[in-house]
Amino acid sequence: MRILNNISLKNLNTFGLDVSAKYFVTVESEEDVLELLSSEIIRNEKWMVLGGGSNVLFRKDYNGLIIKNDIKGRTVEKNGGVKVGFSAGEDWDESVAFSVENNYWGIENLSWIPGKVGAAPIQNIGAYGVELKDVFHSVEFYNVENREKYTLGAEECQFGYRDSIFKNKLRGKIIITKVHLNLSEIPNPILEYNGIISAFESKKITEPTLTEIRNLIIEIRKSKLPDPYFLPNAGSFFKNPVIGQEQYIELLEEFPKIPAFVNDKNRYKIPAAWLIEQTGLKGFKKGKVGTHQNQPLVILNLGYKKGQRIIDFANYVTREVKNKFGIKLEKEVNIV
Numbered sequence: 001m002r003i004l005n006n007i008s009l010k011n012l013n014t015f016g017l018d019v020s021a022k023y024f025v026t027v028e029s030e031e032d033v034l035e036l037l038s039s040e041i042i043r044n045e046k047w048m049v050l051g052g053g054s055n056v057l058f059r060k061d062y063n064g065l066i067i068k069n070d071i072k073g074r075t076v077e078k079n080g081g082v083k084v085g086f087s088a089g090e091d092w093d094e095s096v097a098f099s100v101e102n103n104y105w106g107i108e109n110l111s112w113i114p115g116k117v118g119a120a121p122i123q124n125i126g127a128y129g130v131e132l133k134d135v136f137h138s139v140e141f142y143n144v145e146n147r148e149k150y151t152l153g154a155e156e157c158q159f160g161y162r163d164s165i166f167k168n169k170l171r172g173k174i175i176i177t178k179v180h181l182n183l184s185e186i187p188n189p190i191l192e193y194n195g196i197i198s199a200f201e202s203k204k205i206t207e208p209t210l211t212e213i214r215n216l217i218i219e220i221r222k223s224k225l226p227d228p229y230f231l232p233n234a235g236s237f238f239k240n241p242v243i244g245q246e247q248y249i250e251l252l253e254e255f256p257k258i259p260a261f262v263n264d265k266n267r268y269k270i271p272a273a274w275l276i277e278q279t280g281l282k283g284f285k286k287g288k289v290g291t292h293q294n295q296p297l298v299i300l301n302l303g304y305k306k307g308q309r310i311i312d313f314a315n316y317v318t319r320e321v322k323n324k325f326g327i328k329l330e331k332e333v334n335i336v
């Protein structure tokens, strides 16, 4: 384990921000993590773990230690279902591909989400009607302060919509090393989400295979979302706001076309993309930052080296939406 100084993070964050880290270390095993935990640097400097950098926005240079998680490996246990453990440094989409190739159902709808496995529980990644929590078994991590290793089950992780205990009580306190998922060899296609059924209908596929589902999801995602390699971004910048019934009814009177999905707690999830579009900010640009022309939830960095101007732009979008609808957008991206 080698601590490096003054390392550029430009290729390590999907916003392409040209920031640097004062200190940088790569951990490739649990032994590396333990060595790091007993070192001086982690006691004396501020630190953060970096996975694929696809959900972070660096305001400026990072004046501390970046811990790049590169722990690789996976385990498979069959016990009726299939419990698959992925080490935190595994690429998420390669892990989905592995599951699909082995005929393990459960995470195919989460295909093509960038990033590493270790970050998946942090915001309970979700797409196309599936969230990580639906297949989650447990997570292993080290608490940096007491250097102890812990395992938490699904209940204890307090998963919510793009939320978990790791964004709250345990934020900035732990290093995740492995995630275990409950997958299944019994087919269980989840196709209800908008666009999936109709796409299969138009392809004349009635009982799609695991591979066909993965391929379709990838096809849809590629057609809708900008590739960060060409248009640097971090996916959805904002969460979809969830509001109460009273507020929804009031809004419905003024905006009869407002779309909403009722969630399990009888609250209304409003697509943030629609709200942004209604404020006239779809495809809007200001300096070297803008919203994507097809998906205004995605903010593009069109050339800034530091993140502050992107945050200012996001705050502008937030203000416009608040002024028009009285709804405060919450950021999904982690601002550092």
Ligand SMILES: Cc1cc2nc3c(=O)[nH]c(=O)nc-3n(C[C@H](O)[C@H](O)[C@H](O)COP(=O)(O)OP(=O)(O)OC[C@H]3O[C@@H](n4cnc5c(N)ncnc54)[C@H](O)[C@@H]3O)c2cc1C
Pocket: 014, 048, 049, 050, 051, 052, 053, 054, 055, 056, 069, 088, 113, 114, 115, 116, 117, 118, 119, 120, 122, 123, 124, 125, 126, 127, 174, 175, 176, 177, 225, 226, 227, 228, 233, 234, 235, 236, 334
């Ligand atoms: C084009 C695009 C599309 C996307 N689509 C989706 C989508 O459909 N659904 C969705 O949910 N998300 C989506 N995202 C967001 C992002 O891909 C996910 O949030 C992903 O899980 C982030 O993984 P990462 O490894 O890049 O995390 P990073 O950005 O590196 O880190 C994110 C946060 O997790 C922490 N962290 C990372 N690894 C660890 C670890 N091992 N231990 C402790 N803390 C850790 C970091 O400190 C940081 O706070 C998208 C992003 C992009 C760019």
